[in-house]
Amino acid sequence: MVNNAGVNNEKDWEKTINVNLTSVIRGTYIGLEHMSKKNGGQGGVIINISSLAGLTPAAYQPVYSASKHGVIGFTRSIAALASIGNYGVRINTVCPAFVDTPLLETIEKEENMGEFYQYKDKLKDMMKCYGVLDPSLIAKGMVSLIEDESSNGAVMKITTSRGIHFEDFGAHQTTKI
Ligand SMILES: NC(=O)C1=CN([C@@H]2O[C@H](COP(=O)(O)OP(=O)(O)OC[C@H]3O[C@@H](n4cnc5c(N)ncnc54)[C@H](O)[C@@H]3O)[C@@H](O)[C@H]2O)C=CC1
Numbered sequence: 735m736v737n738n739a740g741v742n743n744e745k746d747w748e749k750t751i752n753v754n755l756t757s758v759i760r761g762t763y764i765g766l767e768h769m770s771k772k773n774g775g776q777g778g779v780i781i782n783i784s785s786l787a788g789l790t791p792a793a794y795q796p797v798y799s800a801s802k803h804g805v806i807g808f809t810r811s812i813a814a815l816a817s818i819g820n821y822g823v824r825i826n827t828v829c830p831a832f833v834d835t836p837l838l839e840t841i842e843k844e845e846n847m848g849e850f851y852q853y854k855d856k857l858k859d860m861m862k863c864y865g866v867l868d869p870s871l872i873a874k875g876m877v878s879l880i881e882d883e884s885s886n887g888a889v890m891k892i893t894t895s896r897g898i899h900f901e902d903f904g905a906h907q908t909t910k911i
C-alpha cells in the first residue's frame with residue numbers, strides 16, 4: 735500500500751495538514767487493519783510518501799514541511815510498533831527531493847503559495863541548483879523497499895546528487911539524550 739496523495743498549499747494550510755498528514759495516518763491504520771497478521775491478514779508493506787522537506791527546513795513551505803516531518807515521525811513510530819507487535823507488515827517513508835510532476839507547478843500560483851508567493855523564484859533557483867528527479871527513480875526506490883525485508887522503518891531519501899539512499903539516524907534509531 736502506498737499513501738502518496740499530497741498537496742502543496744500554504745494558503746489553505748489546514749488542507750495541507752489534512753491531505754499530507756491526517757490522510758497518511760488514516761490510510762496507514764486502515765492498511766494495518768487489513769494487512770496485520772494480528773488481524774488475520776497476510777502481512778505486507780506500507781510506504782508513506784514524505785519529502786526531503788520532511789527532514790530539512792523549507793523556508794517558503796513551512797506547513798508543507800511540518801506535514802512531511804509528521805509523516806516521518808508517525809511512520810517510524812508505527813513501524814517500531816509493527817515490529818514489536820509482530821504484525822508482519824513493514825512500514826517505510828520515502829523522501830524525494832524535487833520530482834518532475836504537476837506538483838511543481840503549484841509554486842506559480844498565489845492560491846497555493848499564499849504569502850510565500852513572493853519567493854517563487856527562490857524555489858525555482860533551488861530546483862536549478864539541486865535538479866529535478868524523474869518519477870521513475872522514485873518508483874525504483876519503492877520497488878527496492880518492497881523487496882528488502884530488512885528495512886522496516888527506514889527513511890529513504892532520493893536526490894540527484896546521491897540517488898537512492900537512506901537517512902542515518904544512528905545505531906539506536908533515536909536522538910542523543
Ligand atoms: N513533486 C515533488 O517534487 C515531490 C513530491 N512529493 C510528494 O509526492 C507525493 C505525490 O505528489 P506528486 O505526484 O509530485 O504530485 P501531483 O500533484 O502530481 O500528485 C498528487 C496526487 O495527489 C492526489 N490528491 C491530492 N489531494 C487529494 C485528496 N484530497 N484526495 C485524494 N487524492 C488527492 C491528486 O489527485 C494527485 O493525483 C505527494 O505526497 C508529494 O508531497 C515529495 C517530494 C517531492
Ligand SMILES: CC/C=C\C[C@H](O)C(=O)/C=C/C=C/C=C\C=C\[C@@H](O)C/C=C\CCC(=O)O
Nearest residue numbers: 742785786787790831832837838841864893896
Ligand atoms: C515546491 C513544490 C512542492 C514540494 C516539493 C517537494 O516536496 C520538496 O519539498 C522538495 C524538496 C527538495 C529539496 C531539494 C534539495 C534540498 C537540499 C538541502 O536543503 C537538503 C540537504 C541535505 C540533504 C542531503 C542528502 O542526504 O542528499
